[in-house]
Amino acid sequence: MMQKSLQVVPASKSGGAKAKHRRISEEILSAIESGRWLPGDRLPAEDQLAVEMQASLGTVQRALRSLVQMGVVERHHGRGTFVTGARAQEGQLRHFRFTAEGGTQLLPVYFKIVGIETVRESGPWSSFFGKREDNYIHIHRLVNVNDEFDVFSEIYLPASRFSEIAGMSEATLNGVSFRDFLTERFNAPTINTHQTMACQPLPPRVTRALNVPHGQYGIVWSIGGLSYRNTPITWQRIFVPPSDRVIEIVPTNAAEQSPLQEVF
Amino acid sequence: MMQKSLQVVPASKSGGAKAKHRRISEEILSAIESGRWLPGDRLPAEDQLAVEMQASLGTVQRALRSLVQMGVVERHHGRGTFVTGARAQEGQLRHFRFTAEGGTQLLPVYFKIVGIETVRESGPWSSFFGKREDNYIHIHRLVNVNDEFDVFSEIYLPASRFSEIAGMSEATLNGVSFRDFLTERFNAPTINTHQTMACQPLPPRVTRALNVPHGQYGIVWSIGGLSYRNTPITWQRIFVPPSDRVIEIVPTNAAEQSPLQEVF
DNA sequence: CACCTCTATTCCTATATAGGACTTGATACG
DNA sequence: CGTATCAAGTCCTATATAGGAATAGAGGTG
Numbered sequence: 001m002m003q004k005s006l007q008v009v010p011a012s013k014s015g016g017a018k019a020k021h022r023r024i025s026e027e028i029l030s031a032i033e034s035g036r037w038l039p040g041d042r043l044p045a046e047d048q049l050a051v052e053m054q055a056s057l058g059t060v061q062r063a064l065r066s067l068v069q070m071g072v073v074e075r076h077h078g079r080g081t082f083v084t085g086a087r088a089q090e091g092q093l094r095h096f097r098f099t100a101e102g103g104t105q106l107l108p109v110y111f112k113i114v115g116i117e118t119v120r121e122s123g124p125w126s127s128f129f130g131k132r133e134d135n136y137i138h139i140h141r142l143v144n145v146n147d148e149f150d151v152f153s154e155i156y157l158p159a160s161r162f163s164e165i166a167g168m169s170e171a172t173l174n175g176v177s178f179r180d181f182l183t184e185r186f187n188a189p190t191i192n193t194h195q196t197m198a199c200q201p202l203p204p205r206v207t208r209a210l211n212v213p214h215g216q217y218g219i220v221w222s223i224g225g226l227s228y229r230n231t232p233i234t235w236q237r238i239f240v241p242p243s244d245r246v247i248e249i250v251p252t253n254a255a256e257q258s259p260l261q262e263v264f
Numbered sequence: 265m266m267q268k269s270l271q272v273v274p275a276s277k278s279g280g281a282k283a284k285h286r287r288i289s290e291e292i293l294s295a296i297e298s299g300r301w302l303p304g305d306r307l308p309a310e311d312q313l314a315v316e317m318q319a320s321l322g323t324v325q326r327a328l329r330s331l332v333q334m335g336v337v338e339r340h341h342g343r344g345t346f347v348t349g350a351r352a353q354e355g356q357l358r359h360f361r362f363t364a365e366g367g368t369q370l371l372p373v374y375f376k377i378v379g380i381e382t383v384r385e386s387g388p389w390s391s392f393f394g395k396r397e398d399n400y401i402h403i404h405r406l407v408n409v410n411d412e413f414d415v416f417s418e419i420y421l422p423a424s425r426f427s428e429i430a431g432m433s434e435a436t437l438n439g440v441s442f443r444d445f446l447t448e449r450f451n452a453p454t455i456n457t458h459q460t461m462a463c464q465p466l467p468p469r470v471t472r473a474l475n476v477p478h479g480q481y482g483i484v485w486s487i488g489g490l491s492y493r494n495t496p497i498t499w500q501r502i503f504v505p506p507s508d509r510v511i512e513i514v515p516t517n518a519a520e521q522s523p524l525q526e527v528f
Numbered sequence: 529c530a531c532c533t534c535t536a537t538t539c540c541t542a543t544a545t546a547g548g549a550c551t552t553g554a555t556a557c558g
Numbered sequence: 559c560g561t562a563t564c565a566a567g568t569c570c571t572a573t574a575t576a577g578g579a580a581t582a583g584a585g586g587t588g
Contacts, residue, residue, distance in 0.1 A: 019571060045538055056573045058322075061540085069333075077539050078580035099460070101388070124365065195513040196363070197461055199483040199506040217481035217506055219463040242463045242481055249459040249513050283541060309568055320543045325570085341569050342550035 024053050024063035029072060032083055033228050035187050043073065043081040071191055072228070084189070098145050099248045106146035106245060108177075113170045114140040114209065118159055125156040125235035128194070128224045135159035137166050139173070142209060143238075145245070152206045152239040161233070162186065178234065179225075188233050194224040195249070206239045216241060288317050288327035293336060296347055297492050299451050307337065307345040335455055336492070348453070362409050363512045370410035370509060372441075377434045378404040378473065382423055389420040389499035392458070392488045399423035401430050403437070406473060407502075409509070416470045416503040425497070426450065442498065443489075452497050458488040459513070470503045480505060 018026075028043070037043060044052065050060045064081060067073045075081045098106040119138045126133075137157040144150050155178060157165060162182075165173070173181075183189040202210070202218045212218075218241045225234035240247065282290075292307070301307060308316065314324045328345060331337045339345045362370040383402045390397075401421040408414050419442060421429060426446075429437070437445075447453040466474070466482045476482075482505045489498035504511065 021571080046540095047538085058574085059572060062571095064539095075539065076581085078537075078582080080538060080581095103391075127367075196510040197483065197513070198508065198510040199463060199481065199504060200508070201506070217463065219461065219483060222510070240463060242465070244462065244464070246460040246462040246486075249461070285541080310570095311568085322544085323542060326541095328569095339569065340551085342552080342567080344551095344568060 020055055021059045021062040021066070024049075024055060024060060025066050027053070028063065028067060029070075029228060032072060033187070037083050038187065039083045039183060039189070041083050042079075043083070045080065097248050098245050100245060103248075106148065108143050108145050109147060111144075111175050112142040113174050114142060116140075116166070116168075116170065116173070118166050123156075124222060124237075125224075128235050129156075129158055129232050133158045133160060137162060140209075148245065149241070149243050150210050151241070152202075152209050154237045154239075156235040158233070161188075178236075182233060188227045190225040190234065191228060192226040192230065194226065196222045197247075202239050202241065210239070210241055212241050218242060219247070221247065284319055285323045285326040285330070288313075288319060288324060289330050291317070292327065292331060293492060296336060297451070301347050302451065303347045303447065303453070305347050306343075307347070309344065361512050362509050364509060367512075370412065372407050372409050373411060375408075375439050376406040377438055378406060380430070380432075380434065380437070382430050387420075388486060388501075389488075392499050393420075393422055393496050397422045397424060401426060404473075412509065413505070413507050414474050415505070416466075416473050418501045420499040422497070425452075442500075446497060452491045454489040454497065455492060456490040456494065458490065460486045461511075466503050466505065474503070474505055476505050482506060483511070485511065 028049075031037060043049070046057055046060050046064070049064075050057045053060060055063075064073065064075060068075055071084055073081050074084055098108075100106060116137065116139050119136050120134055121136075122134075125136065129136075135158070137159050139155045139157070141153045141155070142150055143153050159166065179190050198220050199217055200220050202212070202216050202220075204214060206218075207214050207216055218239055221238040221240060223234075223236045223238070224232060225236065227233045292313075295301060307313070310321060310324050310328070313328075314321045317324060319327075328337065328339060332339055335348055337345050338348055362372075364370060380401065380403050383400050384398055385400075386398075389400065393400075399422075401423050403419045403421070405417045405419070406414055407417050423430065443454050462484050463481055464484050466476070466480050466484075468478060470482075471478050471480055482503055485502040485504060487498075487500045487502070488496060489500065491497045
């Protein structure tokens with residue numbers, strides 16, 4: 001039997017009224033964002049959540065399925081529902097990666113920080129982060145891929161959110177994957193990306209750093225990183241000199257490992 | 265009340281046994297593949313499908329949601345469920361596109377076929393299509409983007425499936441988008457793509473065709489196109505000379521326009 | 529100690545049911 | 559004729575319920 005008026009909002013004209021399963025997704029997502037549950041943690045069981053959220057089991061399940069879909073949580077039959085862990089992909093680079101022609105993955109094995117500074121300059125990253133942000137932590141790094149070749153990476157981080165990084169020593173930041181670093185230290189996992197590529201002459205500071213001829217053409221690869229709720233958290237530009245190694249574009253959506261995919 | 269033994273398969277040990285909603289997805293997908301419903305057609309109503317499929321409403325709805333998720337069908341409140349139309353994205357290029365720095369999209373406006381031939385050569389496309397395929401229709405085209413610059417495109421199609429194309433005149437194929445063409449004429453929409461990029465010297469035939477200096481570097485952009493059930497249907501290589509225009513990588517998954525996305 | 533069995537926990541599938549909300553087209557009214 | 563109302567068709571949300579299936583751990587048995 002339908003319980004009277006649990007269908008709370010009559011939607012008043014499809015205004016801001018959202019479906020209950022959506023509100024539950026939102027609520028759980030907010031809790032995760034706020035750090036109430038950290039990556040790796042187990043959420044309460046479905047039926048318990050149903051009680052807490054004052055919803056039926058089916059509704060909670062639907063909300064959780066959508067969070068799985070987004071890559072925010074993972075569910076395991078008989079074990080529980082877990083916040084997606086930092087290194088859940090065990091070494092798999094999630095949104096992009098270099099591969100050899102055959103498809104074997106090439107891993108970045110060595111990072112060397114060239115410089116860290118706080119800047120106010122505007123550029124493509126400004127529009128990515130939006131108007132309100134006008135201070136960036138700017139980090140240049142040399143990245144070696146699979147002991148085969150080097151690329152040059154520049155990262156811009158919004159200073160408002162990640163100010164602590166500006167004070168960190170190069171030693172702390174050397175050799176780390178920023179993706180993992182931001183996930184573990186700031187609970188800011190990269191959930192989605194926006195990427196563009198262009199072929200352009202590499203700028204002099206890059207050709208010098210990479211030790212390739214002045215004026216050499218290469219790929220300028222821009223990657224905007226988005227966290228929960230599409231909050232922009234990183235903007236990165238990678239300069240890739242010519243090579244027979246290729247950049248593989250991986251679907252940016254967590255949907256790829258969703259069971260639905262099998263249906264394809 | 266649960267009806268006795270509608271829970272048909274006891275799963276016998278999680279062998280090939282699939283959930284019912286999955287089997288329904290499969291069945292509908294197969295019907296669409298077979299052309300029983302064409303792009304734009306309306307499917308029977310939920311409750312009617314439920315009867316046909318001998319499932320409850322909820323189960324059918326779940327199956328349909330997953331098809332929406334895959335981009336195979338679209339559902340419209342109060343109107344019905346429709347097979348995703350060929351040009352559903354009205355001019356939006358779905359999996360990749362060129363954009364100006366600001367983000368405005370640049371459209372390919374002019375195609376000129378350079379040649380069509382049937383070949384047996386192997387290359388990166390062979391592993392994409394798999395062992396069984398050893399004959400390809402190979403089409404070279406010059407593509408102008410937004411009246412601004414030209415790129416050189418090579419497409420390989422499996423001859424077994426698209427043999428009719430080999431006999432078509434260049435006039436028929438000129439100026440068409442292959443994506444739309446395959447959707448409309450062969451009921452073979454591109455649902456997913458696999459993309460790689462590399463910066464390399466452009467081959468002589470390309471530099472000649474594009475009228476850029478011999479040995480010019482550019483982006484070699486390979487795009488494998490997959491249709492329903494991840495069947496490979498096209499393999500394309502686009503040679504892009506240097507430019508300040510960028511290639512924007514769009515999530516290859518139809519999930520992007522799913523309502524779930526709003527939750528981010 | 530190794531192995532088996534049982535049990536509690538947890539997620540997974542499926543059903544039947546009820547009503548809300550959007551769309552479209554027909555009909556009635558001024 | 560234009561507009562308002564209504565009804566049918568369709569999808570959307572939500573509930574309560576029932577049982578299946580995977581997992582992990584406790585306890586017993588040889």
